[in-house]
Amino acid sequence: MDAILQVLQFALLLGAFVAVLEAWLHYHFTFHDRAWFVPGGVLGTVTLALGAALLVSGPSVDWARLLSLAAGAAAAEALVALFFRHVVRGRHALPYMLLAPALLGLAALIAYPMFFEVYLAFHDLKLTTIMAWSRTGELPFVGLKHFRKVFVSSPLSEVTFWQLLLRTIGWTAINVFCHVAGGFVMALLLNSVTRLKGLYRTLLIVPWAMPQVVAVLAMRGEFHSQYGFVNVMLAKLVAWLPFLKAVGVGPVQWLGQHPFLTCTVINVWLGVPFMAVVILGGLQSISRHYYDAASIDGASVLQQFRMITLPLIKPVLAPAVTLGTVWTFNNINVIYLVTGQAGGTEDADILVSALYKAAFAFYRYSYSAAFALIVFLMLFAFSMLWLRYTKGSESAYE
Secondary structure (H helix, E strand, C coil): CCEEEHHHHHHHHHHHHHHHHHHHHHHHCCCCCCHHHHHHCCCCCCCHHHHHHHHCHHHHHHHHHHHHHHHHHHHHHHHHHHHHHHHHHCHHHHHHHHHHHHHHHHHHHHHHHHHHHHHHHCCCCCCCCHHHHHCCCCCCCCCCHHHHHHCCCCCCCCHHHHHHHHHHHHHHHHHHHHHHHHHHHHHHHHHHHHCCCCHHHHHHHHHCCCCCHHHHHHHHCCCCCCCCCCHHHHHHHHHCCCCCHCCCCCCHHHHHHHHHHHHHHHHHHHHHHHHHHHHHHHCCCCCCHHHHHHCCCCCCCHHHEEEHHHHHHHHHHHHHHHHHHHHHHHHCCCHHHCCCCCCCCCCCHHHHHHHHHHHHHHEEHHHHHHHHHHHHHHHHHHHHHHHHHHCCCCCCCC
C-alpha cells in the first residue's frame, strides 16, 4: 500500500510540474506584447523558484542561498521574456507547448547525468572521499589528473588501456564487418525470394528480436565444454574423420581458453539479423528499372552490384554501419553475460567492460567518469568522420 501511495504522490507531483510548465509557457506565448509582460514574468518566476526551494529545504532555510537563487531566477526570466517578446512573438505556441514536457524530461534524464559526469571527471570521488562528499557535498578538484591516468595507468589488474583499445578496435572491426557481410548475403537472398518471404524474415529476426539476455545465455550454453552443441558436433566430426584430431580439431574449453573468440561469435550471430533487415529495406527501395536497363546494356551481375546496388544502398548502409559501430564498441552485454564480468577473466575485456569494472568493482568513480568521456569523444569523432567520408547524410541522387 505504501508503494502505491508513493507512486501516486510521484504522479501528482509530476502532473503539477507539467501544469506549472504549461502555464508558464502559455503566459509567455499569450501576453508577450503587454506592457507588464517582463515584470510580471520576473515576479512569477521568482515566486515559483522560491516556493520550490522552500518546499525542498524544509524548516532549515539558508537565506543567502535563497537570495542568490532569486537573483539568478530574475535574471534568467528577464532574458527569456525578452527572447519571447522580440524573437518568438507568440508563434508556434501549440507545438512548443506539446513538446516542452518531453524535452524537459529528456534533458533531466540525459543532460543532468552528462554534466554530473563531467563534474566527477574533474574532481576526485572514490572510496576514501565518498563519505566526506556525502556530508559536505564537496569534492577536491584535480583538473585533468584522471584524464592523464586513463592513458598511463591500467583500469584493470593485468591489461593496459592501449591493449584494451587495440582489442576493442579489433572486436568492433570484426563484428561490424561480419554483420555487414552476413547481412548483405542474407538480404540479397531474401530479396530474390518470391514465396514465403514473411516466414523467412520472421525466422531471420528472431535472434535480434528476443531479449538479449535470453539470446546470449542460450548461445553461451551452446559453448559448454561437455554438453554444448559446438563441442558435441566437434566430437562427432572427429569420430567420423579421425585424421582431424591430428591437426588439432576437437572439443575445447571455449569459455576458459577462448573467451574473446566465443564472445565474438555470439555477437556476430546476434548482429547479422539487424543489418540484414536494414539492408533488405534499402534493396527493396531500388527500382528494378535500373537493373533491367543494365541487363540490356550487357552489364554482368557483379557490375550491376558495383555500379547500381552499392551506390544506391549507401545512404541506408552508412548510418547503419555508424550505429553498428557505436553499439558494438559499447556492447558490454555479451562480454558481461558470457564471461561474468563481476570478477571474471580479463582476456575478453574491451574498453567499456573495463570501464564497468573500474567503476563498480574497484570503485574508481572519477577515473571512470574521465574514462567514459574519452570513449564518448572517440566515438563521436569516428561517427562524424565516417559520415563525412561516406557522405551518409546525403541522398543517393545528390
